[in-house]
Structure formats: C-alpha cells, structure tokens
Amino acid sequence: DQQVKQNSPSLSVQEGRISILNCDYTNSMFDYFLWYKKYPAEGPTFLISISSIKDKNEDGRFTVFLNKSAKHLSLHIVPSQPGDSAVYFCAANRNDKIIFGKGTRLHILP
C-alpha cells in the first residue's frame, strides 16, 4: 500500500524551461512534506519542504505547492538547469516516520 505516489517514473525538460514534478499521497495525517534529490552513488539531498498548514514554499529556483483537498503536491524548478538532472523523491512525515515515493528521474535536455 503506497502512501506516497510518484506516478511519473521519468520526465524530460528543455534547459531553461520549467520542470514540474508531481506527488500524490493517501494519508491525511501527514503533517510535513519534503523533496529530496539524488545523484547516482550519493545519498539523497534535502531540497525543500512544506508544512501541511501551508500551501506554498519557495526557495530560489524551487517552489513546492501543496493542495490538501486533492492530497497532491508538486515541485516546480524554474529555470531548469543541467545540474538538475537527478532522481527526485517526494516524502511525507507522520509521527517522525518519513515515507518516500518511488522517485521521478528528471532529464534536463540541452
């Protein structure tokens, strides 16, 4: 039973354009959401997070949007850069237990 779902295994975006990565969740008790980025042979790196009481959080080129009624969040990267090519994990917290989605591989095309 996947509580955090990333339904797109991969996404290709032109350099300079906007990348939008989506995530759905099923448990309304999640109180905090996070995005991590992972390069090969490295551990995941924290990118940005959002509390369940907010609907938007922005940090530089990265913005996370939360739609609680739809149980959906998205990560926007603007503008996309070659170094953004990586696997992105959506994660959700409840009772200090963090549950990850399967990830979306983002390819930034030149």
Added chain:
Amino acid sequence: DAGVTQSPTHLIKTRGQHVTLRCSPISGHKSVSWYQQVLGQGPQFIFQYYEKEERGRGNFPDRFSARQFPNYSSELNVNALLLGDSALYLCASRPWTSGGKWPYEQYFGPGTRLTVT
C-alpha cells in the same frame, strides 16, 4: 564539516550470513535513522535512534536490528541474509532543536551497497 559517513561502501555476502553496517552522523546530530532502498524504489524506513534508544521501527523482520553508541554513531545488523536483502542501505542523521521539536530534514550518507548471493 564532514557529512554522514557510512562503511563499508560495498559488501558482498552469501545467503544465511550476517552483516554489520556502520554509520557516523554529522557532528552534533543526535538522531540516526536507517533506510533500505531497493532498486527502482524509494528509501524505506527501518529504524530511528535517538540518545541510544530506538524511537521508531519500520515494517522489517526481527532479523534486522540496530543500536546507537554514546558517540551517536550507529550499527545496523542483519542476520540470516536473504537474496531480497540486496539493496542500498542509507543512514541519515538530524539534530535535535531547542524546544524539543524535530526538524524533519535529514542528511543522508552515501549508503552501503549490499549484494547477497
């Protein structure tokens, strides 16, 4: 500052053997969590330790155990290895903030790649 370190980097074991994986958190971080990442999946929570006590456990069999030492480093032990235990094992640390509220952002090590044959 050094990040989270894990050892060994790679490991090959035979079914039925046991394995010990090690993790050193970022200096000042008192909490360590362990995750298993199978190919094509996201990291799956195994254990969380804080101040040498287990604070959380995921849905893993009793063959998996862990402990945290006074210097906040941690070991993950897996007994009676199965082929399905082949995975990347990730350790993550995070600090304890004043007021007792957890920051949810964790800092991951590079992982230990375990192959069971």
